[in-house]
Amino acid sequence: MTTGRRGLQPRKQPRQVRAELTRQRILTAAAHIFAEYGYAAGTTNRIAERARISIGSLYQYYPNKDAILAELLFRHLDAGGDAIRSRQDEDEPDSLEEIIRGFARPVIANHLDDPQLLRVMMEHGPRSPELLEKIARHERERVAYTQELLERHPEVRVEDTYVAARLVVSTVELVVHQLIAAPDSIDTERLENELVAMITSYLTAAPGGSGPVDRPHHEGRAPGGPGARPS
Amino acid sequence: MTTGRRGLQPRKQPRQVRAELTRQRILTAAAHIFAEYGYAAGTTNRIAERARISIGSLYQYYPNKDAILAELLFRHLDAGGDAIRSRQDEDEPDSLEEIIRGFARPVIANHLDDPQLLRVMMEHGPRSPELLEKIARHERERVAYTQELLERHPEVRVEDTYVAARLVVSTVELVVHQLIAAPDSIDTERLENELVAMITSYLTAAPGGSGPVDRPHHEGRAPGGPGARPS
């Protein structure tokens, strides 16, 4: 199938405008093809055909098929990261609900373009070590950032902010992904609201309890503060 | 790649014990191979090799590669459905938390066997119309059942039980899947607890509020006036 690892970096730097244009055509064509056919059936020849260039040209810019998907994924991750980071730079003192909403909204927006493509990327992505590393780093950053926010915010009451952060990040990403890509798609706005409500109520609920009701049993939360250690 | 649709039903009924045994070998071998190599790289020859039978025998039982994955998926879905349904038959009057836990636990248990395989199945599955239908039906059943439970339980306070049910089902399935398969896996028990806590607090929280705390400000989540435009 795919020839072995040969690096994922693009093959050459374009020196003329024409080249940069071709590059872009390849990328958008690949996005469509992968989204429509999946990774395995999305052949390089098909991509070239869709981009209206020859297969040879394609391989002048990308050393192999993986590299195309890689670039697609990089761009997506970068876009997502930027959106969230830009939000961070704004005025900070939001309510917790607004903060969570600030997580959910960019993720939703980022998935509206082409849910199918995202799906393909996450599916096949982790087979290449470089992609795996990139994704893992991205996720770790998000978790760390989220954890920091949780720890800083007084409203938050969870035992282990690390676990909570992972739960939150995963939930937002996955649920948005699934429910937007679903055939019977849920209204975007409602999805955002419900997701935010769920996470916010989780974070602010009394630890070990289920909702506002007092729950006498259960091992109490370690009073040592928020610095609960990840397992 | 795969030859076109030719049905997914097994090719023949085994009449001797020997045959049933071979069948089982194929299935377990396929499970391992798919989990290890993914669907595309998990070739039928490799499966046959691992099962220590010839490739010809394999094709006596399954008309094509898809059919093997299909059977694997069917079995998984059936197992999951059974686990939940068996729980339903027990004494009903549980607390909401216990009900949600009754959802989460079988899902977790079902994923502990081989997360990678599950991943492959969900990834590739939806390409075959028959599989797609099976999965969709399974999901619809789960959502319907969940919605019914939500409506019956007095503690639940959500606007739209259908949306809530979908959210709950997706969240449990996806988050469990992701966090168990993750390289830095979270402790199973803690995962269950946090997940249950999140969902329970979401379901029991007063609509429009976030958690037990009284929240004077903020526009409610009523459809009338959230200033929430998607970016």
Added chain:
DNA sequence: CACTATTGTGAGCAATTACTCAGGTCTTGC
């Protein structure tokens, strides 16, 4: 214009894959 560097072309190769088939070996029923 001439010369060079950059970019584009597409037939075709090597490798891989799902799957077949002609013929073997084992089980069963009598």
Added chain:
DNA sequence: GCAAGACCTGAGTAATTGCTCACAATAGTG
């Protein structure tokens, strides 16, 4: 013991795929 079916075998085939390479076209420079 012996036929008839059930089961198994594995070399081979047709099709597909990622990718190369020898060459053609275009753009930049003097």
